[in-house]
Amino acid sequence: MEFFALAGQNLLSPIVLSFVLGFAAALARSDLTIPEAVAKGLSIYLLFAIGIKGGVGVAESGLSPLVISSLVAGFVLSAAFPFLAFALLRVLSRLSVTDAAAVAGHYGSISIVTFVAMTSVLDGQGVPFEGHMVAVAAVMEAPAILSALFIASTRGAGRKISGELLHEVMLNSSIVLLVGSFIIGWVTGPAGLERIEAFVVSPFQGVLCLFLLDMGLLAGRGIRESRGTLSGGLVIFGCVMPLVGGAIGLGTGWLLGLSTGGIALLTTLCASASYIAVPAAMRVALPEANPSVYLTLSLGITFPFNLTAGLAIYFALARMIGG
Amino acid sequence: MEFFALAGQNLLSPIVLSFVLGFAAALARSDLTIPEAVAKGLSIYLLFAIGIKGGVGVAESGLSPLVISSLVAGFVLSAAFPFLAFALLRVLSRLSVTDAAAVAGHYGSISIVTFVAMTSVLDGQGVPFEGHMVAVAAVMEAPAILSALFIASTRGAGRKISGELLHEVMLNSSIVLLVGSFIIGWVTGPAGLERIEAFVVSPFQGVLCLFLLDMGLLAGRGIRESRGTLSGGLVIFGCVMPLVGGAIGLGTGWLLGLSTGGIALLTTLCASASYIAVPAAMRVALPEANPSVYLTLSLGITFPFNLTAGLAIYFALARMIGG
Amino acid sequence: MEFFALAGQNLLSPIVLSFVLGFAAALARSDLTIPEAVAKGLSIYLLFAIGIKGGVGVAESGLSPLVISSLVAGFVLSAAFPFLAFALLRVLSRLSVTDAAAVAGHYGSISIVTFVAMTSVLDGQGVPFEGHMVAVAAVMEAPAILSALFIASTRGAGRKISGELLHEVMLNSSIVLLVGSFIIGWVTGPAGLERIEAFVVSPFQGVLCLFLLDMGLLAGRGIRESRGTLSGGLVIFGCVMPLVGGAIGLGTGWLLGLSTGGIALLTTLCASASYIAVPAAMRVALPEANPSVYLTLSLGITFPFNLTAGLAIYFALARMIGG
Amino acid sequence: MRTHAAKRIEIIIEAPLLRRLTRLLDEAGAPGYTVLPVLAGSGVSGPWTRDGQVSAAGGMCTVIMVTTPEKAEALMQAAFEIVEPHIGIVSMTDCEVLRPELFDRSAGES
Amino acid sequence: MRTHAAKRIEIIIEAPLLRRLTRLLDEAGAPGYTVLPVLAGSGVSGPWTRDGQVSAAGGMCTVIMVTTPEKAEALMQAAFEIVEPHIGIVSMTDCEVLRPELFDRSAGES
Amino acid sequence: MRTHAAKRIEIIIEAPLLRRLTRLLDEAGAPGYTVLPVLAGSGVSGPWTRDGQVSAAGGMCTVIMVTTPEKAEALMQAAFEIVEPHIGIVSMTDCEVLRPELFDRSAGES
Ligand SMILES: Nc1ncnc2c1ncn2[C@@H]1O[C@H](COP(=O)(O)O)[C@@H](O)[C@H]1O
Numbered sequence A, B, C: 001m002e003f004f005a006l007a008g009q010n011l012l013s014p015i016v017l018s019f020v021l022g023f024a025a026a027l028a029r030s031d032l033t034i035p036e037a038v039a040k041g042l043s044i045y046l047l048f049a050i051g052i053k054g055g056v057g058v059a060e061s062g063l064s065p066l067v068i069s070s071l072v073a074g075f076v077l078s079a080a081f082p083f084l085a086f087a088l089l090r091v092l093s094r095l096s097v098t099d100a101a102a103v104a105g106h107y108g109s110i111s112i113v114t115f116v117a118m119t120s121v122l123d124g125q126g127v128p129f130e131g132h133m134v135a136v137a138a139v140m141e142a143p144a145i146l147s148a149l150f151i152a153s154t155r156g157a158g159r160k161i162s163g164e165l166l167h168e169v170m171l172n173s174s175i176v177l178l179v180g181s182f183i184i185g186w187v188t189g190p191a192g193l194e195r196i197e198a199f200v201v202s203p204f205q206g207v208l209c210l211f212l213l214d215m216g217l218l219a220g221r222g223i224r225e226s227r228g229t230l231s232g233g234l235v236i237f238g239c240v241m242p243l244v245g246g247a248i249g250l251g252t253g254w255l256l257g258l259s260t261g262g263i264a265l266l267t268t269l270c271a272s273a274s275y276i277a278v279p280a281a282m283r284v285a286l287p288e289a290n291p292s293v294y295l296t297l298s299l300g301i302t303f304p305f306n307l308t309a310g311l312a313i314y315f316a317l318a319r320m321i322g323g
Numbered sequence D, E, F: 001m002r003t004h005a006a007k008r009i010e011i012i013i014e015a016p017l018l019r020r021l022t023r024l025l026d027e028a029g030a031p032g033y034t035v036l037p038v039l040a041g042s043g044v045s046g047p048w049t050r051d052g053q054v055s056a057a058g059g060m061c062t063v064i065m066v067t068t069p070e071k072a073e074a075l076m077q078a079a080f081e082i083v084e085p086h087i088g089i090v091s092m093t094d095c096e097v098l099r100p101e102l103f104d105r106s107a108g109e110s
């Protein structure tokens, strides 16, 4: 009962509706677009703001062993998921090894905007969460990429992982911005936040709406242009993998002893798939893999699934399990 | 008396002064410019915010027959004005049929930023207005284009209206964004607005200032570069047509039974001329028409006229007639 | 004692830390970048907001002889500093006449973001300052350029100063925007500010953080790419010249009878070096000068020096002398 | 390294017409094309710049297409059809390419 | 479809000099030109990129001009005058165009 | 005004590979190059556009390099190495330049 109320409430939030607007506009072939520079600007804002808030959270609550264990767990999950996703893909689809490895890498890594959308659900419900989950998000970005390349190389695909690639992957802009602003928030604490609150906190939800409008446009365009790229099996994968990953995240969060909010966030991270950092890395390291497959799957199937249905499910489960 | 106080107050508002600054900077050949992506971002913000606020307004006041009658009236006015404007142009200028038809299309359609500037005047005066006027604005964007093409084609100019063009015109980005965010506002209502108020409401006036700075730069550049494009008759048209259109809008608003604020907004819509959607459509559908004529007239003459003098006139008249 | 507390506090402010984040990211070769259009948008926002606030300050306090004397002093200092800087450069470095003249022009002019950072320190300490200091900043932008070209031409370098160049220099975008928004603020006064406060005041500190992140990226990139461009002598110049200029500004501010905040700001203006307007002018007027020298020195050495150490020093001195 | 003769076609066209042009190029069997943004320009209709523009009306874009000499004619024809009533510049240059097979196919594998 | 021989001139120039260049080109009878934005580059003076830049100083732009063979010489000369003391690359390519009449006029109908 | 024969190489390449390409060009003795942004495109892998994109993955960029005929071969080779396993278009055109000495040097004065 309550679950459906929550799901409905989420579906009718400005955030989800903005996504739907973008999605519909793209499907209808409207010429509505957000300029690339503006989209990047919005994304930088969101990463910066969420990083600061996370860091301030840690400054307030202090460091605890939970921080370390969460980071380690995030790292391990991100590194392990691609193997699971790869196995699932071999069952559900006829993708080549290279394509499957590339897709698997996306699902091990995370989508920060899905994470941010969950923080927005939590804020809306008045459920607090651990600030250090932002750092966990950052830690989960990269390991999956290496696992994916490992999978490909053990099967004769892909090039060897150069130092240059490692460097690019580990210092990619989202990681640097998230970790950097997290540290800034941590160092400056609530006093620092107070001075920039009117920028990083108050308008956050609204900026997120515009960003989700853009995401909707991208997702809709992806779906529209790739008719035929995705088999039924892949579409199923795009909805099942988040649930599987989410379930594992849920269990891990509970084992770690995270709060309800923290469990919901870890579940979301595990359920989400990258569409920024990992595709760029795959273009470089697995050029034979077909970008339409992994981009359409991550952005056109999994992201909308998580946003419209997943968030409510993960939150409801986290509340059940987390008390 | 009171009118002059109001007009002076409007002239010295940050909004109008920002426009004047841009205008002066362009005339003085300063290298001040707003990057294209930023200008588009500001415009997306304004459309999104005004749409949301309009929708929330309707959510609060409920649907009434007035909504339907206003939408119908807007549609009819937008479709009818080009014929009037064309006739006026034939009298006042020596434009070719094609050029006159293209210009006429601009004056049937609307300028959303002029509309927004009027909402800002109304807010400043504490005068409420019907939220659905935003939907009326959206409805008035496109019909004029079709009328203009009809005028051109009955006189042997222009190509026939393809389905592709119709699609482009009806789903152009401003219409989609206005209508979409209007629906979002309507669905989420005041509760939804509350969460994004710090983004869509509080900074609105300030963002409008920057956008008007940009409009001033464009208008000033247009005037500077088109010496000789506009005859005296055209300049007169650019100031008279808003007054004629505005008068018709005023009467219609009164007949419809709109509030004072609503009348002022309908008057403004009728008085304003498009400079975004219509020019793009004319480039495609009436390539023989001279863009400098319609762009300079709409952006360089009518927009500044409305902003500096028109708004005060329309508001004063609306208050007289509307009670 | 108190000085070190202040210096530490400044170093650990979100603003300085954002700069450090950008600097570190660039040195570590992360791919983090702010799009050009966004950087320009942020810069336009900062200039507009600081201009408005300055103008409102003057509207509140009224015009006084101090305004005139400050403007004159700013003009004279900006015109005089290049001679001082040139002499110092001839002692400390082996730069060619042209290079030295170009660098000298940068140090006579000002860095508006350093100025803004100082206003942020003052706000943080609750120290008021004269609104007209914004106008002084605008006045100090251009004269140094002419002095630098004069120095070069008296020594056989550089082309003659064309009317076109003069026009470009005096109506460059920062000057126009600063002066224009200053006038807007002055005309509209506190009542005008109230309507746009949520845009120009509240988020200001946060926007400044993002802009400083960008500055850090640029500074770090400059340092990374110009290994070997800067001799030890030049690096010393980049730290000593601000102190010399600052000392002169400090004395002048005291002689003028500025408040503590005003003295701190004049000191900062004198200590800072241009990296926007002057480099562009030098590219045109002194093409033989090496851009890496003046850009790296101003952006990579002096700006970080002022931000991390200078601001605290200048403020402490201003408080000592200003009471 | 062996190179092969090919043609580079460059079309400067009004931004609002881009979709129509690329559709026609696709239909005429274009192997692919790349669209570059344009910042400013000048011609008989006077100077213009994208700075601060919101409307697509005031701007051009540039389409670059590398193709085989055989296909070039048909593609020039297609470009001409769109550009003709409008302003726009079409030019073709001889060039050399490394992998001619890339240009010997229709877009979309059709 | 008959094509006509023409010249394509491409000038890569420092952004702060653009206005001066286009003025000179106009004076030299350029039929029109198109300015493309530039993202990054490298040369003897080292690498640069526009990312995050506010100042026009750190950047180039590209001017493309299609013209008749007769006019090309004068336009190259004009470009050279501006570019000479500065950094900047001027290159000219043979090309074919469809409507030669477009290039056989001065800008601004002067 | 005397002009000199040169080559203009144009490489359309995936944005995430740009750094690798320019490094290789530098190593192969490129005298310099200029990177232009790309807005959109289409090819066998379908259409794409930069609009609204945050990731570098969905986009290309264009590298322009003017060089001496002697160096052109080595630079084409270098470009080929990077582009080969990826999508990307390399084309070379004859052109004329004014100051040949500009192209007869390695970047970075090395
Ligand atoms: N000869 C030319 N070379 C390059 N671009 C041109 C040329 N002529 C026109 N253009 C471009 O096409 C646009 C429209 O040209 P026009 O119709 O002559 O005003 C100009 O603003 C330029 O961007």
Ligand SMILES: Nc1ncnc2c1ncn2[C@@H]1O[C@H](COP(=O)(O)O)[C@@H](O)[C@H]1O
Binding pocket: E012, E040, E041, E042, E043, E044, E045, E046, E047, E048, E060, E087, E088, E089, F031, F032, F033, F034, F035, F064, F065, F066, F067, F102, F103
């Ligand atoms: N050979 C070249 N080909 C293309 N662009 C070049 C070339 N040389 C220089 N450039 C461009 O011109 C700028 C300045 O060149 P330089 O003066 O050699 O540093 C470079 O950053 C490039 O953008």
Ligand SMILES: Nc1ncnc2c1ncn2[C@@H]1O[C@H](COP(=O)(O)O)[C@@H](O)[C@H]1O
Binding pocket: D031, D032, D033, D034, D035, D064, D065, D066, D067, D102, D103, F012, F040, F041, F042, F043, F044, F045, F046, F047, F048, F060, F087, F088, F089
């Ligand atoms: N023949 C071509 N001419 C110009 N650009 C091309 C061509 N073929 C491909 N491209 C560009 O390279 C990208 C990838 O091409 P493809 O691998 O064929 O999908 C396209 O999206 C275009 O931007």
Ligand code: NA
Binding pocket: A081, A106, A107, A108, A109, A110, A111, A245, A269, A270, A271, A272, A273
């Ligand atoms: Na995941």
Ligand code: NA
Binding pocket: B081, B106, B107, B108, B109, B110, B111, B245, B269, B270, B271, B272, B273, B274
């Ligand atoms: Na109208």
Ligand code: NA
Binding pocket: C081, C106, C107, C108, C109, C110, C111, C245, C269, C270, C271, C272, C273, C274
């Ligand atoms: Na200074």
